[in-house]
Structures are given as structure tokens and as C-alpha cells.
Amino acid sequence: MGTSNNGHGNGGTNGKELKVVGKPFRKVDARAKCAGQTKFADDIVLPRMLFAKLLRSHEPHAIIKSIDTSKARALPGVLAVITGKDLPIPYGILPVSQDEHTLCLDRVRFIGDPVAAVAAVDEDTAFDAMNLIEVEYEKLNTITSIEEAVMIDEPRIHEYGDGGNVHKKVHLEFGDLDKGFAEADLIREDVFFYEGNTHLPMEQHAAVAHYDPDNKLTLWSSTQTPHYVHRALAKVLEMRPAHIRVIATPNGGGFGGKSDPFNHEVAVCKLAMLTGRPVKITLTREEVFYCHRGRHPVLMKSRIGVKKDGAITALDFQSLLDGGAYGSYGVASTFYTGALQTVTYDVPRYRFRGLRAFTNKPPCGPKRGHGTPQPRFALEIQLDKIADQLNLDPAEMRLKHLVPPNSLTANYLRVGSMGLGKCIEKIVEGSDWKQKYRKLPFGKGVGIACSSYICGAGLPIYWNNMPHSGVQLGLDRQGGVRVQCGSIDIGQGSDSVLAYVVAEVLGIDPFDIRVVTADTDLTPVDLGSYSSRVTLMTGNAALQAAERARELLSIAVAEKLKAPIENLSFADRRVFDVENPEMGVTFAEAVVLAETKFGTIGTVGSYTPPASPGKFKGAGVGPSPAYSYSAAIAEADVDPETGIVTVERIWIGHDIGQSINPMLVMGQVEGGVYMGLGEALMEEMIYRANRNVVHKFPSLLEYKSPTTMEMCDVKTYLIEDADPNGPFGAKEVGQGPLLPVMPAIANAVYDAVGVRVDEVPITPEKVLMALRDKAKGKEGRFGPKDVPAVEWPTPMKVQTPAEGGDGREMPRVAIHS
């Protein structure tokens, strides 16, 4: 049973009516959550536990001249103080950017960069000790924006990258762009800016480390990626991975913000090892803002050619990302700003140029939609402008040019099921679009936008050919089933998905299943809760493990019942002959029969995504076993006197393939809309630049995000068109539905008052400025004018499938022939 599942989830149903999948069961952990009984990392209390604090830099960019910890060490109640030299080995989530240190070695790169850590008997003592540490800095000039990073090479924030303060440059060209633009009836060039914003999980990051007398280290942490944290700890602490156990505690929200290995996680481990006592840290809300890893601010320029009917002939897209002070997932983020433009509408020729800059701000990384909301915002507004210019209905125009199902895009992404058309049709009908678009009174408007998202990254973060997700099942002779998987529930319901899938296959109640997850000692590796991969990948792994268990039970039961194996059905905690349903045994009896025959019953399942058709360098970002699709229509009310935008309602269609649990799917859709509303209208990670690059105010009061009072009505339509690669046909929902919200709102604002705000957040002030400009006879637009000039590298040219390409880079000589 060693072979890996590679993306052919057959649904596992054999045509049987589904009993669990597709039904609105409660989450397996719902009652504990509602009753406040769930143990989050900060709830963990161990005997003799110490408390840690990190001293963070108040300088945005400086050389550390000296650190004097003697006064802190002398404070009664302080047990250990560490600095950068105690943990000199760098780490980072991506192998290509191992640029972080637990505590800064010789240089701080943003306000909030940790320089020392203290363990003390209580938090107040740790805090006081922290303030006794004396750090002498030599200030360096700061790099505060994309523009500065592109222009100013010195001082370099990092000694690696693509020159100066540029972290990464990418230039990919698929097909003959000149030909595409020559065929176009209309060419548009637009510039957009997407401001950065942060995840804002309700639970602040927390971690507890325990080093036992037998030299085994255990870390409990609110992390979305226990496997990657395990690897980082082994590296930085120079320990055998076998001696480290990482347990991811239930996350009180992640949204991508707990996907990196973090300074505090390593620091508490080291402090626990030095003191021999358990050490806990819970970050303050302020520190969560410094950890960040949120949405990259992206400046974009999109040049697009279309035919009179809106068919795209060529797309030339540039994105410039403000990465903040460290690499994080940034290289992947950069590629993602260019990867998924092609999987919604047919884009026959495509060029992407991307650049990520280092700046002296908290590092950006993956936030819900990772790298995709920004280009999606640009493209969907640009299409709205095109429809306006060509006098086409933007919904119909989009419907006409959808990427076909089961096709290969110009940049070699394999599209399987494609339900975007149905999503558009549903929301157009549900919203009464045809009676509203360009027909509502001044001040009211509707806007449409679409999107697509991956159902799991096709490649792991570090290079290997092993499965991305593993599941072990143990069957108890009294009828209980234990599911073990490395996946971590961040609130999205991944523990429940494991139970539902196994319950469906084995015909038992999901609440009979004990789910054990996210513990590197007890569970097989799952790469983590990121890239919308868990339902599809762990779902497939669980399906395989469950089918293998069912097979063992079937053999034993068939023998006992003297019935043909293919006649056996598993349902209602029974295994029975479908032709003679009273002939059967209970599920527990079936386990007894199987255990008697085979010995202890345990099975495994695993999942590896199919190989990507793209073979060029950079083809690793974008491929996925399946793509989800979403379309949204926003109805907005814009007050022309104040510019205040109120979103009244959003209709959203989401192509989920198959809901494992429709209630959880709806919850994710509505959560995505909520987050999108915040990104569209108010959220921004902004800094006091020029002098200091201080985060404006790292608090929940000043970081404006919507409350229930701002939440609009949401009408959700789920499109269930099973994808052959998904378990029972399921696709993702955690991230996709966020994506169309921001451009739909921007387009609704235009429909309402005739002005364009080509950046988020769409604040009242920007709307009013655009309205006033328009009243003066100007363009009626608020947004960036241009992108800075960049010296791009020679493009990597790849012929498109339509041109007869094979997914490989064209030989350089061919370019000049």
C-alpha cells in the first residue's frame, strides 16, 4: 500500500447516494469552539513555565553596534537572555530566501525586527527586563517604497537578490505578443495600485516550548505549517529532526499570517533548552502587525489588446511588489501576481514582468488569495473599462470569452472543470443585472468581476517528489476510527473534512471518528494549511486510506456473509449486501472480522498532485490539480457629496466542484466577501514614511477593518460541477471567493457615479477627489499614473500550446532567427 494517489479521486462513491458529503453536518470541533473549551496555544499552561518577550527594534534600518544585556540578566526573576549570536543560522520559508535570523545578528531591517529575547518568571518581569537591554545602533538610510527600491541601490537591505534593493525580477513571454497586439481592435494601457493590508486573525500568535530531560523538544504553536516549522527548528537549533516535535494548536484564524516559521517560535525553543523549563510567548497585537507577512502592495501596469467583441488577443502585464524587509514567500508571491491571469478568460498570448523590492517595513507574504487579488483587481477593472469603451455588457462580454474546460492555457496551466459561466449566469439572474447595469439612478451602481484560484500548489516549497499529504487510519475493534493527518485546522474545518470523507467511505457517523492532526510525532506529513490545498489533497489522501480500509473489511465481511464483495455497501454503521440489506454486520463486527483475518487494521493514503505541463523555469508557480471559479456582482451606494461608499449587497457564485459540507463552504464564501469588503474600502498597512517608516499605528482601533455593521448582504450560489481531481469532485473555497469582491466594488462605484478609483482602499476621500476632478472636466479617476522604469532581464520565451509549444523554454538562438 505504498503507491501514492496522484490526482484521480474517483469520488469514492461507486454511484452510491452520499450520506455525509454534501450535507451540512456541524464541525467535529464546533461545540468546544462555541463553549470556549478549545485549547489554543495561549491556553497551554505547564508546571514551572516561564514567559518570554522579544525586544524589537525601534530603528527601521541600522547596524547593531552593541547589545548590553547585563542589566536585564541581573534583574531578579530573569532566567535567560539571548541575542542574535546565540542562534546564528539563518532560515526562511523558501529555500531560495533563507534570509531571516531568530534575533538580528548585526543589522535590523524594519521597526519590529527582534534583537533579543528574555525568559522570566512572569510576563511583567520579562517586559521590564526587555527594557533594560541596551542596544546601540548606527542608523542607515531607509528604503521606503517600490520607487525608492528600484532607484536606490545603497544601502542594500540584503546582500542577495537581483541587484540593489531588488529581491527578484521575472520576465516570461508566452507566444508572439506583437502578433497579438496587431490583431487587436482596441489596445488599452492602465495603471493600478493595490495597497498592502494584513490578515488580522483574532488569535495573536502564541507558542510554548518544552525541552524534556531526555533531550526531546516539543513546540506547541499557532502555526499553519507545522512541517515547515519542524524543518526550520532542526536547522536553526542544529538538532536531529527526530528529537523535535511540533504540534500546531488550533489556529484562531490564520489567513496566511501564520505560514512562515517565526522568530518567536525559535526563540522560545532556545530559551526552553537553556533554562530547562517550559517557555511561553504570546505576541501582543502590536507584534502581530510587525510579523505581518500580509498582502504585498503592488503597482501594476496592464497593456491589453482586444477584438471588438472583447476577445483578448494579447496581455502584457507588469507588477512591482513592495516586499518589506525579508524574503518570506515573496518569490512565490511575485510569480503569483502573474500566474493566474490566464485561467479565467482565453488569453492566447501573454507576457509577464514581475519585480519584488526590499523595503524597510515588516515583511509581506501570503494573505488569502496570495498574489492574486492585486492582478485580478487590475484585470477586472480593465475589462470593465473595455466593455464600457466597446459598449458591451461586461457580464456578457466575459461569458463569451471564457477559458474552455479541459484546456491548456498559454502559460501551461491545465484547466479541468470550469464553472465560471454558470457562476456568471447565476449572479446575473439573481441580481437582476440587466435591469440595473447603467440603469440605476445616479449614486447607485452595480459592478461585476470574476476570478479563479488554485486548489493547492502543484509543487511543495522545498524540492521533493514525495506526497503532499498523508493520512493514516486506525480502526478499533469496537468500531472507532482514528484519522491521523499532518493538516492543521485554522478554522476552515479541515479536521471536519477528514472525518466527513472517511465517514462517507466507511458508512459511519463522522462523530465516531477521532481526528488527530498537526503533530509531527503522531501524524504523517501534510504540507500545511496554505494555497487552498487541504480539502483537495488531504481529502484525496483520506479517501485513499478509507477505501483501502473498506477493502480489507469487505474481504472479511464477504467471506462471513458468503456474498460477492461487489455487493457490499457501507452505510448507517453497517456493512451489508445491497441485494439483501438485512444480511449484514455492524461496522464494529466488520472490524472484528477483518482484524481476526488480517491482524490490526491500519491503512494509509497519500496524495501527490499531477505533474505540471509547464517545463520552463518559473513554471512551478500556478499549476494546480484544479481551479475554483468565482464571480461576484456588487451593488453599491455612493454618496456624491462625501464620497462615502456603502456596499448594499453582493451576489456571488462559486464553483466548488462538490461541497464536502455546504454550510462550511458558505461560511468561507461569506468570510471571503467580508475580508474583500475590508480590502476594497478601508484596510491598509501604511507607514509614516520619509523620516522613519513607522507603522502608522499597529492597533485594531487605527487599522480600519469592517465590523458587522459594514457587512453587506450576501447571496451565495454554489456551482457543483465535480472536478475529476477533487475528492468527491471537491475544489477549494477558502481563498477564491475573496478575489472578485474588490474589483466588483470598484466597478460598481463607476456605475454609480462615473468615476474610477484604480486603487484600493477606495476611500471616501479618493472618490470625492475623482468626482471633483470630473466636475472640472478632467478624467474623473483616482489612481497611480505610471510605474517606474525598470531594466527587465531578457525574457524567457515559451511558445504557447496553440503555437505548437511543448512547455519548454525556446532555445535562445531561435529568438533571433
Add this chain to the structure above:
Amino acid sequence: MNTFEWTNPTSVAEAVKLLRVEQEGAAARDQDGVPQPLGGGQDILTTMKERITRPARLVNLKGIRGLDKIEGNARRGLRIGALVTLTQLEEHSEIRRGFPGLAEAAQSIATPQIRNLGTVGGNLCQRPRCWYFRLEQVVCLKKGGTECYAAVGENKYNAILGGGPSYIVHPSDLAPMLIALGASVVVEGPSGKRTIALDKFFTLPKEGNVRRENVLNNDDIITEIQVPASAMAARSTYLKFKERSSLDFALSSVAAAVEMDAGGTVRQARIVLGGVAPVPWRAPDAEKSLVGKRLDAGTLAEAARLALQGAVPLEKNAYKVPLTQTLVRRALAKVGGATTA
């Protein structure tokens, strides 16, 4: 936060004694380290947790009886105890009927949870929300430093009127409305009781002690707010724009109250702006412009213009001018009711 002494006086006199600071001079200017009164604790606790105040002693006023009552009605006027919560104010039937603007102002504040604890006295004595003031590391003018960083820094939320040398805005929502209603505060200190008209209570940084927002001494306590019966109270309103509908301070706000004759002509009017100046900002010229007029569009526009005359926006808060003008027009249209054209 720092360690501090917690005291529970049962009388105003005892509380005043506990607030007394022996050494005058520097301490009289700086209220951050001296004993501080505690009502609902909704503001002072945040300043302590952020380490921008370090009171040596907290004087809990909640053990003093009789300060948590609302007495009176529209005919007699109101006497509001300083410990009355914002929720009490917002839900009080006489206030809702006779002083609608005051109920609206109370309801616009923060969240239900905060309003359940926050008191009227505390609301009037809130410290500024300017982020430079609220950052421990920044020693700005308000904290004994030499510079108002908001003057040239991030000043989206700062003053467009009455600013300099400090550009804070006063965060209270009740204050503009209470001033529009002609309210006074009763203050008790070591030398006894005194009554101060609320529009003389707040101090501009250029006129008073820049480290304070009002005329109170360290050992003064507000015990009561008096709102007179007024022909304007029934036609009063408070409009507040906040960037999110809950849990937010005013980007700008307008308290308005008018008295009109049967024919719809304005007899007297009060307009007080919030969120735009270091004190609640009264607009006397705008008020005068309304007298003898009907509230038609032209009158409203002129009043809005006059209310913001003299506004000098900083680099990032020019939006407050048109926003506040719109709020003035809408507030007046609202209190004008059916008589508005």
C-alpha cells in the same frame, strides 16, 4: 502597565483629597504621573496599558453614591451625574424624547460594551487619540516634548481649525452636543463646588496648558452635567462620520440644534463641530446666518461655508472640509424637519 495604588473613596471630598498632589509646579502641568480619577476606566486603562500615563494612584469614583442618576426632563432641564453610563444616556426616555441629539451622540460612541462602562464624565475628559500621543515611544508636545509630530507627519485625523502648537482633535462625542444644548459642568475641588459652562471648559493648546485639554486641576472632579431646558433641545441632532460604523472616533461630526417658529423661520441656532479642532468647535457666524431664515438649500450651504471658515487643513486632512460642510447641511436639514424645502 505600572504598579499603582488603588483607592475607593465613598465621598467626593475624600476623592478630592486622594487626588491632591503635594508638590505643585511640574506635576501640576503633567497629569500623567499623578493620582487620577477612575470612572468607567475605558480611556485611562488604555493609556496605562500603552504606558503613556503612569498614575501613582487611581481614585475609583464608583463607590461614591448618587453620581449615577439622570434627573429632570425637557421642561425642567437635565441633571446628569458624572458616573451615568453612556448606555443610560442613550436609553433614557426623556432624553430620547426631549434631547434627541444627546441620545444620538451617546449612541454614536464606540461599542455597546464600552458604552455600558464608559461614563459621561469620563467621556468629557478623554485624552486625545492622536497616534503620536498614543505611542509610548513618541514624546510629543502633549507629553512634555517640544514638537507636535502631527503638524507635518501623519495628520489625516488631526485638526483643521484652532490648531497649533498642538494639532490634536478632541475625541468626545458628547461634548459638541452638550455645548450645542448650552450645558454646564459642576466641578468639585479642594475649595468646593463651581459650575463651568461647557463651552468654557475645554482649552485650546495655544491658550491653555498644552498638556491638558480642559480647565480642570489635578484634584478636580466633575460631579454633574447640567443641561438647561431649551427651546432648541427638541430640534437637536448629532451627525458623526466615522470610517467604520462601530468602534470608531469621529473623522468629523456636527451637533446642531435650532428653534423655529411655526412658519419655519429659525429663531436661534447652535452648531458645534467635533473631530476638527482641539476643542469642540462652535460656529457662531454660521449660527447667526441662520437666524430669521428658512432652512432652504441656499441657507444651508451658506451656513456650511461659514462653519468651516478659517479652516486650515494640514497636508493629509483636507477631506475634512467638504465632509464637515456636508454634515452641517445635513444636520440642519434634519433638525429643520418637514419645514425644509
